[in-house]
Amino acid sequence: MEMLYWIEESAIALWVGESLWGYPFLLSLHVVGLAVIVGLTLMLDLRLLGFFEALSAQSFLPLMKFAWAGFAVNAVSGLLLFTSQASYFATHAPFLLKIGLIFVGAVTAGIIQHNLRNFQTKNARALAMVSLVAWGGAIVNGRLIAYF
Amino acid sequence: MEALAQSLEGGAINVWVTSSAWLWPLLEILHFFGLSLLLGALLVIDLRMIGFFRSIDIRATHALLPWVFVGFALNLVTGILFIFGDPLRYAVHAGFQLKMALILIAGVNALWYAWKIHPKMQNWAADEIPPRLAKGVASVSLVVWTGVLLLGRLIPYVSSG
Numbered sequence A: 001m002e003m004l005y006w007i008e009e010s011a012i013a014l015w016v017g018e019s020l021w022g023y024p025f026l027l028s029l030h031v032v033g034l035a036v037i038v039g040l041t042l043m044l045d046l047r048l049l050g051f052f053e054a055l056s057a058q059s060f061l062p063l064m065k066f067a068w069a070g071f072a073v074n075a076v077s078g079l080l081l082f083t084s085q086a087s088y089f090a091t092h093a094p095f096l097l098k099i100g101l102i103f104v105g106a107v108t109a110g111i112i113q114h115n116l117r118n119f120q121t122k123n124a125r126a127l128a129m130v131s132l133v134a135w136g137g138a139i140v141n142g143r144l145i146a147y148f
Numbered sequence B: 001m002e003a004l005a006q007s008l009e010g011g012a013i014n015v016w017v018t019s020s021a022w023l024w025p026l027l028e029i030l031h032f033f034g035l036s037l038l039l040g041a042l043l044v045i046d047l048r049m050i051g052f053f054r055s056i057d058i059r060a061t062h063a064l065l066p067w068v069f070v071g072f073a074l075n076l077v078t079g080i081l082f083i084f085g086d087p088l089r090y091a092v093h094a095g096f097q098l099k100m101a102l103i104l105i106a107g108v109n110a111l112w113y114a115w116k117i118h119p120k121m122q123n124w125a126a127d128e129i130p131p132r133l134a135k136g137v138a139s140v141s142l143v144v145w146t147g148v149l150l151l152g153r154l155i156p157y158v159s160s161g
Helices: A002-008 A011-018 A022-048 A057-084 A093-117 A124-144 B002-008 B012-019 B023-050 B058-085 B087-091 B094-123 B132-154
Strands: none
Touching (some): A011 A022, A022 A057, A022 A093, A022 A124, A022 B058, A057 B023, A124 B023, B012 B058, B058 B094
């Protein structure tokens, strides 16, 4: 807890929380990153579930590098947003759930992409469902942070 | 515009949207799902049309178009409910007006695509490098929709008027 208060009082946290544009700017960046990650992941999940089979599932491999770039943008913007209210977020259920679901989503994405590279189709549908639930759940809890 | 907004205030839909504590957050969650669908599908279509990821069959990216429309329809409905829920705020909001102007540009751009590019796509090869016009339309699409997302998220923070 000590450390969380220290984070909140750091110069960067104060800039995020108190400057006119810091917080809104980071939130806007965060939603673009979200759309890139979840959007592309969602498309691959839908493909694995049997939609638009004209497009090969392997086609998505290079695109997923783009999704990971979005992930990096959101890790940085998310971390900066976190600093401004570190002690609050660290004990806030929707936030913790969101982070847990992102972890599940990222691990699942890694497995799905590993399988695609090896032309391994085992459990593809089940993994796509886990991915959909994890990323969808991350969005739900992310939005609920503002309400609960 | 303000008179119109005034007439919505207190109407049946306005009352319904604002009457429960959970409906607004639910609409926001659906709006986020919609934007993910819309941008996700467009990223595949547009990045390929700009000329990236040439290993992807450009003709097959087309199969993702229905998902752009699903995302757009979801956000049109939830977006209209936001307006009904808080008409006076949106009517005079500069960020919101700019966002709507960008969506209008995206719409015209999409029509341009449907009219000039889509009919020619049947003759393209799987690894086609699209003509300059197609690259331009795809670039405009990505830039404009990114702008829509940025502005949309700024709406709660930009003052009205």
